[in-house]
Amino acid sequence: MKYIYTSIALLLIVSCQKVQKDNTGDNELSILQKADIPYLKGESRKIFDAKPSEDFDNYQWFTNDHCFVTDHNGQLHWFGINNPYPPEGKELYRYHPYLGHLVSDAAEKNWKRLPFALDESKGTEYLGAPFVIWHEESERWVMVVETLLEGTRRLEVCWSQDLLDWERTNKAILPDKLWISSRDPHIMKGEDGKYWIHIVSTGNEGIKQSQVLRIRTKDFESFEDPETILGINDNNFATLIESPGLLERNGLWYLLFTYAHRRYTETIVVVSDDPNHFDYEKNTLTTLFGHAAKIFSYKGKSYISSCGPEDRHYFSHQSVSIAELGWLKQQ
Template identity: 70%
Template sequence: MRNFLYLLVLGGCFAFCPTQSKAQQSGLKKKAEIPYLKGESKRIFPANPDNPGPQKGGEKSWFTNDHCFVEDTDGTLHWFGINNPYPPKGKGLYRYHPYLGHLTTKNPEGEWKRLPHAIDESKGTEYIGAPYVVKHEESGRWAMVAETWRDKRRLEVYWSDDLHNWESDGKAILPDKLWISSRDPHIMKGSDGKYWIHIVSTGNKGVKQSQVLRIKTKDFVNFEDPETILGINDNNWATLMESPFLVERNGLWYLFFTYAHRRYAETIVVVSDDPDHFDYEKNTLTTLFGHAAEIFTYKGVQYITSCGPEDKHYLNHQSVSMSPLGWAKQR
């Protein structure tokens, strides 16, 4: 209870208050720092590319969802993400998904410049989703992993030399080993020198549960078999989690993921001292406000974002919001 009151005073997050006694609590949780949103999570740009404003009724005609941030060699920050109009009559919300938006800035709390869509499938498959972009150090090119919908929903790789022009290799990532709901990649360079792709899925190794999987690659052409790093026994047909993101801090690992099918804007944080294994039952650390949260550091400040929602409630802004991310040391 003391930790709960401490977090409540800090503000900016909803604390997860375990029912265990202190003697039973995980030693990891006692050592861990608690992430929290420092102040208000503010909108950083309008979802609608034309930005007609609420007076003209067009502000809520577009929405955002999963997204990512990457800094280029000139120090410019790029945003890539799902950015679509609500579907026209006869099209489905989760099937008509034609655009990946692209914006840039050198001040994430200031003005963002909107660029042409990074990928436009409006005259093609009408579906592109959940991108993540990293610099492939070995080739000097940029790699994007995104969800596509060709013969079925799948993950594939796009390449770019300049972060503006993208081409897909047209090949699905591990098509015979990933469940159809596998999506929402997060990518980082691992301690083994390989690129770790984290996705949500189910059915890995025959287990029907909500899972976060890791797929390793060196070249984004050849991929190792997926390994489950977190599983929740909450279902037997599809993953109920979304948007994993892994952070290493002071020798501990923090796995953020959205529990969107329980609450749309609920981001859970699970702590571990082993990046290959996270225990949801024992080591859930806190709950944050946010959907499809991304974490990035730019000019020495660490930020956390949220996006969406894909509905039209009165005060919702349908776009991307951002707040500095704090880390509270426990007493």
């Protein structure tokens, strides 16, 4: 019996030492080792056709940057770039007359097309990437979208009571402080109670690199100066990254962006314990399949989307697809 008690005591001592060692090791883990790794579960499937209807016109259609938002009745909305390939005499990436709008009660099916959210087919013929969020303070929906103001691409705020009718402000956000290539907004409410608008740009603080910037606002009327939360020294003339998105999970922050000018469907994930700073060189966690990917949750599931392409030489798929999103916890 004495030997049994002695064996049990030794086992407990060894176990305690192992727990202490593991706990010490946890504290020494790098951010990359602590992070959960996102991945696509199963197939990425098309959820609707890019073209409004077969008889709408004689052109092939495409999609590009977009967003998902759930209304107060639980219906899921999609807003995004949705256009025909340019007819003769029009330019690719310049002929963007429509902002598409669809709704569904099931993320993977049942999508119904509504009238265009915005239509510039008889105006500037340009509408860029939109992002929509509920503005709690004014109890309205707010959209930030790239438009053509006085002949220059700028970010503009639009408002809606019902996600159907949108009122434009026709005012540019920080026109004297944002490079003209600033685009692809992502919006979330930050820890400071302000709304964080994330965009891609270059030239902030005089540095010509691919950047993700944050602009803080409370009312979408006045805006704080842009701050760089990620910079990549990969160019000297324009941003080469697109479509940023930010989320928090278990105390870490995950910044996603498309590296479209390297690979069209390459979405990079960089992780940080500080939402104000992301290190591309040291803390790139993984690469996901998808262009202009958006992560959203609906009816208890998380999804990741992809869209496009805005280029004819790609085969057959110019619409939007989604896959269920999983997270791999590292050992």
